Amino acid sequence: xxxxSTNDLTEIFVTSGDQPKPxxxxxxxxxxxxxxxxxVEKARLALAARNxxxxxxxxxxxxKTEWHVAINGGFVPVLEFPDGTIIHESxxxxxxxxxxxxxxxxxxxxxxxxxxxxxxxxSLIIDQVQAAYYPMYMKKFGxxxxxxxxxxxxxQKVEDLLAQxxxxxxxxxxxxxxxxxDIHLYPLMSRLQYMRGSAFNEHIxxxxxxxxxxPRIIRLVEAIRNREEFKNAVTQKIPQHSIIQKLxxxxxxxxxxxxxxxxxx
Numbered sequence: 001x002x003x004x005s006t007n008d009l010t011e012i013f014v015t016s017g018d019q020p021k022p023x024x025x026x027x028x029x030x031x032x033x034x035x036x037x038x039x040v041e042k043a044r045l046a047l048a049a050r051n052x053x054x055x056x057x058x059x060x061x062x063x064k065t066e067w068h069v070a071i072n073g074g075f076v077p078v079l080e081f082p083d084g085t086i087i088h089e090s091x092x093x094x095x096x097x098x099x100x101x102x103x104x105x106x107x108x109x110x111x112x113x114x115x116x117x118x119x120x121x122x123s124l125i126i127d128q129v130q131a132a133y134y135p136m137y138m139k140k141f142g143x144x145x146x147x148x149x150x151x152x153x154x155x156q157k158v159e160d161l162l163a164q165x166x167x168x169x170x171x172x173x174x175x176x177x178x179x180x181x182d183i184h185l186y187p188l189m190s191r192l193q194y195m196r197g198s199a200f201n202e203h204i205x206x207x208x209x210x211x212x213x214x215p216r217i218i219r220l221v222e223a224i225r226n227r228e229e230f231k232n233a234v235t236q237k238i239p240q241h242s243i244i245q246k247l248x249x250x251x252x253x254x255x256x257x258x259x260x261x262x263x264x265x
Contacts, residue, residue, distance in 0.1 A: 018065070045233050108183060182223075
C-alpha cells in the first residue's frame with residue numbers, strides 16, 4: 001500500500017488480519033466496509049444523496065484485524081473523519097450525511113416534523129422483513145413452508161405500504177428524490193431480486209416471484225438503480241450470485257463471512 005493512498009481518494013484494501021490500520025486520511029472522509037454488505041450499501045447511498053466525497057476502504061471480513069475489532073467488534077460500516085474521529089452504524093452514518101451537508105445534493109427526509117416522524121416509523125418495516133429473510137437465507141435449502149409464508153407476508157406489508165404513496169417516481173414516499181425509507185428498503189429488496197439466476201433461484205426466487213407478486217417493490221428497486229448519483233453506490237448482481245454460491249457450498253453450521261477480493265464480471 002503506497003503512502004499516497006492514505007491522503008487521496010485511491011481505494012484501499014485491507015486483506016489480511018495482520019495488516020496495520022491505514023493512516024488517517026487528512027483530506028477526506030474514509031468509509032470502511034465491504035461491497036456486498038447491505039448496511040454499508042445504506043451508508044453509500046446516503047452519502048451519495050448528499051454528494052459527499054470520501055475514500056473507500058474495502059475490508060476482508062473473514063480475516064478481521066485487531067484494530068478493526070477494537071473499533072466496534074469488527075462490523076461495518078465505519079466512517080472515519082480527517083481528524084481521526086470515528087462513527088459507525090449505518091443509521092448513524094445516514095443521519096450524519098443528512099445533517100452535515102445541508103447545501104449539497106438533496107435531503108432524504110421531509111421538512112415537516114410530523115412527516116419526518118411518519119417516514120422514520122415506516123422505515124421500521126424493514127426490520128420485520130430482515131427478521132423473516134435472514135434466518136431463511138442462512139438455512140439455505142432447509143427452510144420450510146412456514147418460513148416462506150412468513151417472508152411473503154412481510155413483503156406484502158412492504159407492498160401495501162408502497163401502495164399508499166408511491167407514484168410514477170417509483171420512490172416509496174411519492175417524492176421526486178429518494179428518501180431514507182427508500183435507502184432502508186433498497187438493499188434487502190434488491191437482494192431478493194438478485195436471487196434470480198443464482199443457486200437460490202428455484203428454491204427462493206421462483207417461489208417468491210417478486211416481479212409478479214410485488215411490482216411496487218421492483219419499481220422502487222429500479223428507481224434507485226436508475227439514479228446517476230447511485231451508480232457507484234449500489235451492490236452489483238454478479239458478486240451477489242458468487243456469495244450465494246459460497247454460502248450454499250459451506251459445511252452445515254458454518255457462517256459465511258464476506259471476503260476479498262470481490263470479482264466483477
